Amino acid sequence: MSKQADTVLAGRKLRIEVPGRTLVDELDFELRAGEFLAVLGQNGAGKSLTLHTLAGLRRPATGTIELLGQPLPGLSRQTIARQLALLPQHSDDAFPATVFDTVLSGRHPHVPRWQWESAADRGIASDCLRLMDLHNLHNRDIATLSGGERRRVAVAQVLAQAPDVYLLDEPSNHLDPQHQLDVLNVFADKAACGKTVIASLHDVNLAARYATSCLLLFGDGRWELGPAESILTAAVLSDLYATPMEALPWHDRQFFVAAGNGQRR
Numbered sequence: 411m412s413k414q415a416d417t418v419l420a421g422r423k424l425r426i427e428v429p430g431r432t433l434v435d436e437l438d439f440e441l442r443a444g445e446f447l448a449v450l451g452q453n454g455a456g457k458s459l460t461l462h463t464l465a466g467l468r469r470p471a472t473g474t475i476e477l478l479g480q481p482l483p484g485l486s487r488q489t490i491a492r493q494l495a496l497l498p499q500h501s502d503d504a505f506p507a508t509v510f511d512t513v514l515s516g517r518h519p520h521v522p523r524w525q526w527e528s529a530a531d532r533g534i535a536s537d538c539l540r541l542m543d544l545h546n547l548h549n550r551d552i553a554t555l556s557g558g559e560r561r562r563v564a565v566a567q568v569l570a571q572a573p574d575v576y577l578l579d580e581p582s583n584h585l586d587p588q589h590q591l592d593v594l595n596v597f598a599d600k601a602a603c604g605k606t607v608i609a610s611l612h613d614v615n616l617a618a619r620y621a622t623s624c625l626l627l628f629g630d631g632r633w634e635l636g637p638a639e640s641i642l643t644a645a646v647l648s649d650l651y652a653t654p655m656e657a658l659p660w661h662d663r664q665f666f667v668a669a670g671n672g673q674r675r
């Protein structure tokens with residue numbers, strides 16, 4: 411198989427802008443099956459806009475994106491939704507719905523037009539509920555959930571979509587330590603099974619633990635991309651977050667802490 415065919419998601423010379431500011435300039439990357447890319451950067455560095463751009467929800471100022479070898483703008487929304495899922499940073503609930511129906515809606519890209527979800531679709535949704543420790547909340551109205559429960563419903567919905575590429579905007583938002591590990595373990599398993607995972611994370615230690623590679627966004631157009639074990643250093647992270655970061659030995663790896671007194675550099 412050619413190198414090109416192995417690439418699941420690629421960005422070429424991508425520039426991501428908002429009025430008056432270039433957030434990401436000339437971004438080039440190729441991601442293959444089995445990779446788990448963490449996107450790191452300060453608040454406002456452009457992590458969410460980068461994920462939305464890769465999902466085709468926003469056009470890059472320049473550059474191209476290819477999903478499974480096809481230019482993204484040439485693909486229908488349904489084709490994209492079968493191959494790529496976006497977990498947004500927040501879930502807006504415009505209408506009342508149960509936990510189960512919300513997770514089941516993740517199957518919509520796979521349901522033929524004018525048909526209802528099949529027994530197989532309902533079984534997949536039930537499995538995803540169980541995976542996210544939500545089986546006891548099956549019939550609950552999503553409006554009554556806690557922040558962490560609602561987050562796990564959103565994760566279960568994305569899992570039910572069963573794409574090749576998962577774009578996750580701060581998947582550990584609202585979650586207690588156990589559920590953070592549960593969620594990241596599930597996506598690490600997805601990567602191990604040949605899916606591709608891209609996750610923006612604020613916890614650099616979760617990135618160090620789970621990511622195979624990291625994309626660092628500096629918010630002024632600059633970016634760095636490389637293997638997690640070599641790119642995550644105290645010096646690079648101090649520059650990225652504009653605050654002193656220190657590395658402490660922890661088991662067989664390093665643990666990073668913000669070591670400053672809160673004053674800006």
Ligand SMILES: Nc1ncnc2c1ncn2[C@@H]1O[C@H](COP(=O)(O)OP(=O)(O)OP(=O)(O)O)[C@@H](O)[C@H]1O
Nearest residue numbers: 428429433451452453454455456457458459460499
């Ligand atoms: N439509 C817009 N007009 C002007 N600026 C915008 C617009 N949309 C987003 N921005 C700005 O672009 C920057 C990047 O936003 P983005 O949501 O990608 O940041 P982020 O890295 O995900 O931040 P956080 O860690 O806070 O979630 C922010 O400074 C934001 O205010």
